[in-house]
Amino acid sequence: MSGQAQISIWGAGCAGLSLARKLSAQISSGDIKAPVSLHGPLSPAATDSHIWGFWQTDWLSEPASLSKQSWKSWQIITQQGRVTQTSQSHPYHALDSAIWLQDCADRSEGKISRSEDAPARSKQGLIFDSRTPEVPENSLLQHFTGIEIKVPRPVFDASVLTLMDFRCDQSRGIHFIYLLPFSEDTALVESTLFSEQTEDRAFYMAAIERYLREVYQVETYEIIREETGCIPMNFLKPCDPALLAIGANGGCVRPSSGYAFAFIQKQVQWISQQLASGHVLDKIQTPHRRLDSWLDRVFLSVLKAHPEAAPEIFLSMAKALTGDELAKFMSGLAHLPIYVKLISAMPKKMFINQILPAQRQKWQEG
Numbered sequence: 001m002s003g004q005a006q007i008s009i010w011g012a013g014c015a016g017l018s019l020a021r022k023l024s025a026q027i028s029s030g031d032i033k034a035p036v037s038l039h040g041p042l043s044p045a046a047t048d049s050h051i052w053g054f055w056q057t058d059w060l061s062e063p064a065s066l067s068k069q070s071w072k073s074w075q076i077i078t079q080q081g082r083v084t085q086t087s088q089s090h091p092y093h094a095l096d097s098a099i100w101l102q103d104c105a106d107r108s109e110g111k112i113s114r115s116e117d118a119p120a121r122s123k124q125g126l127i128f129d130s131r132t133p134e135v136p137e138n139s140l141l142q143h144f145t146g147i148e149i150k151v152p153r154p155v156f157d158a159s160v161l162t163l164m165d166f167r168c169d170q171s172r173g174i175h176f177i178y179l180l181p182f183s184e185d186t187a188l189v190e191s192t193l194f195s196e197q198t199e200d201r202a203f204y205m206a207a208i209e210r211y212l213r214e215v216y217q218v219e220t221y222e223i224i225r226e227e228t229g230c231i232p233m234n235f236l237k238p239c240d241p242a243l244l245a246i247g248a249n250g251g252c253v254r255p256s257s258g259y260a261f262a263f264i265q266k267q268v269q270w271i272s273q274q275l276a277s278g279h280v281l282d283k284i285q286t287p288h289r290r291l292d293s294w295l296d297r298v299f300l301s302v303l304k305a306h307p308e309a310a311p312e313i314f315l316s317m318a319k320a321l322t323g324d325e326l327a328k329f330m331s332g333l334a335h336l337p338i339y340v341k342l343i344s345a346m347p348k349k350m351f352i353n354q355i356l357p358a359q360r361q362k363w364q365e366g
């Protein structure tokens with residue numbers, strides 16, 4: 001039992017609403033008796049759909065059951081080669097943000113009070129803060145624009161998604177196409193860059209157009225919807241260290257990949273279990289292992305210093321691992337043999353040279 005201390009959730013986005021969903025279930029079962037409130041306007045992602053991708057794990061069965069589609073195979077492609085991986089136990093899911101957030105909101109209805117107003121600090125109780133954290137200058141960003149399209153003839157292999165295809169303009173940063181084939185003639189096609197500066201919409205759209213023409217010989221298509229985003233690839237400080245930070249504000253974005261959905265779900269599950277079992281919550285653990293965070297730091301330092309090497313590094317990593325192993329690594333479930341394979345696949349000199357700069361950066365952040 002969580003006692004009777006009031007629980008407030010600040011920010012009604014992915015983390016805030018996912019936590020509200022978990023706590024609603026525990027209010028229903030009687031495990032949580034404290035009043036719970038959610039503060040802030042509903043995230044635009046609740047009405048303007050975008051896709052959250054994740055590999056299925058045991059704590060993601062609910063979002064997986066609501067996903068738009070899943071794939072057991074995915075590929076990474078560069079000018080030099082292609083790796084296709086398959087996993088039966090960790091398929092890749094595409095979840096519509098509006099479906100998930102509306103489901104969370106619906107399940108919280110009547111159990112959790114909602115206020116659109118900016119939150120006010122109360123002297124008592126627990127405050128879970130998912131407000132958007134500040135991004136330090138010179139951070140590497142993952143920025144993208146994608147379109148869901150319908151093409152006039154069947155061209156996509158709907159059984160394999162493309163995680164990264166680097167056969168596109170590399171002049172503005174590390175650039176790849178992410179393609180989720182929903183059927184033979186519909187897909188989400190995204191132009192994604194890792195760089196310090198976002199681009200005009202025209203840049204991403206031209207990259208998508210060129211890719212469809214050169215790889216699929218597709219000249220015309222109908223745009224069903226568009227999505228755009230910018231995710232900081234950095235270690236962010238919480239908005240207010242005195243509060244219980246969750247979501248992107250609570251370190252859930254994996255800096256080396258921008259993936260956060262799976263880690264947010266892991267974090268809110270942990271919180272709800274702690275509350276239900278009556279533990280005192282004075283700190284939220286990061287959902288990432290120390291070794292993963294350390295590897296991410298060195299990896300980011302390598303990407304910043306050698307962006308031209310990125311396509312080969314990603315391809316070598318994929319060659320070194322099986323589909324199950326890659327899915328586990330991306331979901332924070334790697335074990336020793338996976339780390340050994342990954343580290344062996346990396347260009348040794350580049351990585352060793354970046355260990356000190358990465359460590360220096362960590363010390364500077366304090």
Ligand SMILES: Cc1cc2nc3c(=O)[nH]c(=O)nc-3n(C[C@H](O)[C@H](O)[C@H](O)COP(=O)(O)OP(=O)(O)OC[C@H]3O[C@@H](n4cnc5c(N)ncnc54)[C@H](O)[C@@H]3O)c2cc1C
Nearest residue numbers: 011013014015040043052053131132229247248259260261
């Ligand atoms: C377009 C897009 C695609 C993505 N795709 C993937 C993906 O495929 N896989 C993956 O794992 N991750 C993905 N991510 C990353 C990550 O999952 C999301 O950023 C996720 O939404 C983070 O959840 P959050 O709750 O921390 O932040 P948000 O969902 O942004 O929620 C924060 C909320 O706080 C509110 N807020 C801010 N300030 C205040 C304030 N002062 N008072 C009250 N409320 C406030 C905001 O309005 C917002 O509603 C994607 C991100 C974007 C933007």
